Amino acid sequence: QSEIRLENVSFRYLPNVPVLEDVSMRLRKGRLHVLVGPSGAGKSTVGDLLVRFFDVHAGKITVDGENIRDFSLSDLRSMIAVVEQTPYLFHASVRENIAYAHPEATISQIHEAARQAGIHEFLQRLPERYETMIGERGSTLSVGERQRIALARALLRDPQVLVLDEPTSALDPEAEAIVTDELTNNLRGRTTLVITHRASLVHAADYVFVLSGGRIIQEGAPHALPQGD
Numbered sequence: 001q002s003e004i005r006l007e008n009v010s011f012r013y014l015p016n017v018p019v020l021e022d023v024s025m026r027l028r029k030g031r032l033h034v035l036v037g038p039s040g041a042g043k044s045t046v047g048d049l050l051v052r053f054f055d056v057h058a059g060k061i062t063v064d065g066e067n068i069r070d071f072s073l074s075d076l077r078s079m080i081a082v083v084e085q086t087p088y089l090f091h092a093s094v095r096e097n098i099a100y101a102h103p104e105a106t107i108s109q110i111h112e113a114a115r116q117a118g119i120h121e122f123l124q125r126l127p128e129r130y131e132t133m134i135g136e137r138g139s140t141l142s143v144g145e146r147q148r149i150a151l152a153r154a155l156l157r158d159p160q161v162l163v164l165d166e167p168t169s170a171l172d173p174e175a176e177a178i179v180t181d182e183l184t185n186n187l188r189g190r191t192t193l194v195i196t197h198r199a200s201l202v203h204a205a206d207y208v209f210v211l212s213g214g215r216i217i218q219e220g221a222p223h224a225l226p227q228g229d
C-alpha cells in the first residue's frame, strides 16, 4: 500500500490555458477517494499526471515521499494502474484480454482478478470466446463489461494504487449502484482514486475532492460535504 501526494500541482496543455492550478491532494493508504467535478474540470488530467503521460509544470507528485520523476516509467506504471474510461480491448478472448502483458499469470490469478472486478461469472461463461469490438455486429460486451475487463487486467498487476476513470459513466443508475457497491466492497483496502462527474459515487468514498475549473474547491468525508449535485 502506498500514499500519494500532489503538492501544489499546476499543469496546462496549451500556453496561457491553465488546466490544473495549485492542486494539492493526499491519497491515503488503503482508502477510497473520489475526485468529482464537472466535465472539463481537469479530472482525467490528474490521472494522466499520476502515471506521467504528462509532467507537472509546477509542484510535485510523490509516492510514499518519493517524487514520481525518480521512478522509471515502467516501475511507476506497475505501482499505479489507471483504468481508462474507454479501455482498449484486443481481438482475443476475455481471458486473454485480462492476462494481456502477463503471460505468466496462472488461471487462478486470472480468476481472482476477475472476481474482484465483478466479472467472474462472465469469465466462466465466455473464457475462450472471441469478442468483437464495440459497435460491431455480434458484440456481447457492453461498455461497462469492457471497463471491468480492463479493471481485472489492472488488478492482475496487483498495483499499489488504482485509478478508475469514470467507471460508471456508461451505466444507468441501477447498474451504477450495483457496480459501485460491488467495486467498493471488493476493492476496499487498496489505495484507490475514482474519477467521476457523478455525484452519486461520492457516498461510496472515504474521502472526496471536488475539482472545478482546475482547482480543488472542496474536500472532506462525504457526509461532511454540502449536499447538492
Ligand code: ADP
Binding pocket: 025, 026, 027, 028, 031, 033, 207, 221
Ligand atoms: P494525519 O495522519 O496526517 O495526522 P489525520 O488522520 O489527523 O491525519 O487527519 C487530518 C485531517 O485530514 C482530518 O481532518 C481528516 O479528515 C483529513 N483527511 C482524511 N483523509 C484525507 C485524505 N485522503 N486527504 C487529505 N485529508 C484527509
Ligand code: ADP
Binding pocket: 013, 014, 019, 037, 038, 039, 040, 041, 042, 043, 044, 045, 046
Ligand atoms: P475532465 O476529466 O474533468 O472532464 P480533462 O482533464 O479531460 O477534464 O480536461 C480538462 C481540460 O483540458 C479541458 O478543457 C480539456 O479540453 C483540456 N484538454 C484535455 N486534454 C487535452 C489535450 N490533450 N490537449 C489540449 N487540451 C486538453
